[in-house]
Amino acid sequence: MSAAARPTMSLKHLELFSQGAIDLIERADLSLRLGSGRALRVKFGMDPSSPDLHLGHCVQLFKLRALQRAGMQIVLIVGDSTAMVGDPSGRNKLRPQLTRAEVEANLETYISQVSKVLDMQRTEVHRNSEWFDKMRFEDVLQLASRMTVARMLERDTFQKRVGDNEPIGIHEFLYPLMQGWDSVMIRADVELGGSDQLFNLIVGRHLQEQTGQTPQVVLTLPLITGFDGRKMSKSYDNSIPLTDSAREMFHKVLRVEDKNVKQWLELLTEVEPAEIERLCAGDWRDAKDRLASEITGFFHGRQSLDDVREAPSMPWPDPTADRMPLANLIKQLGLSASTSDARRAVQQGAVTLDGTVATDPVFQVERARLPLLLQLGKRRAARILPPT
RNA sequence: GGGGAGAUACUCAAGCGGCCAACGAGGUCAGACUGUAAAUCUGAUGGCACAGCCUUCGGCGGUUCGAAUCCGCCUCUCCCCA
16 A cells, blocks of 8 residues: 555556556656656546546546556646547547536536545646636647648548548647647646547657657556447447446446456456456356446445345425325436336336336325335336435 | 538438328337346337327428428538639
């Protein structure tokens, strides 16, 4: 648990950095910097472009957590300016630009979610509007002149869009430059990102070199996939948001494909490597259960695991009503997105009351019957208690 | 600047005056089966205290008993030429 970075530890640290990495550019350079014995400035940027973080982001965050514990200085960049541009990485479409108000709203939830993984007391946080808001057009032009269009168009994502007759906004070319400029401004030693970020990270090296800094070490980590096998992403709707209830999170994690269980254990938990080997050699059920328990326990606390197997308690939603139609009750408990949705679930036999299937959406649930166990499918349930 | 094509629900994509809350596919949700998995089969998939009503087909107006479908203007995108 020693947090001091001493030269003698540099080899161990090198291992810590490179574990699980896809790209490490340049390894020798990292080794050299570690040898200096100082706390390296490790940059990680996130755009508050959607309100919630999900497990995909956590691959990076867990690595940062380990590095932070090893005494590295984590520098978190909240991309409030870049969020208004939208990262074109992996995008086959023009991303809608966010307004400043939307970005502000997302930013707050981000920080609180990151604090579950990182010690924010020891984390340096910057918004990139700190420097971008001060730039004049002249400065923007100068930054833009540091990169060529040909170089930009090398990116597969842009190539693909050109091929598919999809629009590319000029402002999208600015995105990698902005991200790279962040590195210059905070004098990053290392920048961490998903493997799809390689191009952007390399631009950071390029810009640092041009401005007389030593280019940062670039470290990319694997992207984990969502339910559908594609990169886990909010926009593909295949992600596991950190805001999920313990129950939702647990069950979604259980749906991970068998072949990814090991990777998730390595990237998203702090289970010892030897233990991971042991788990993966055994029954998948146990490995998955452990994985889901680790992840859910980490974000919601160990005691939440009881709630996963038991239904969480919720009060009767409308204290003034003596009875409510089943569908409306489900909606008001927040177990379904809409009343119509609840009705459909009921009609399809997905809902049980105290273990008995209820198929009538307008069935009147009496308040006098409380407490009552209501289950909707396998993943949603509530123990309804009388109002206090 | 000139010419052509297009904008439909989470995504892709049919529909081209009433039978349209809108074919189909993917996704998602649920049921069966299972390992609370995957695969497979089945059903559902705008909202509403729901046999009815309300709001949707880029936007605003118009024609019509009736418009996603016809007309006008606007916004946005792609392609070809300059």
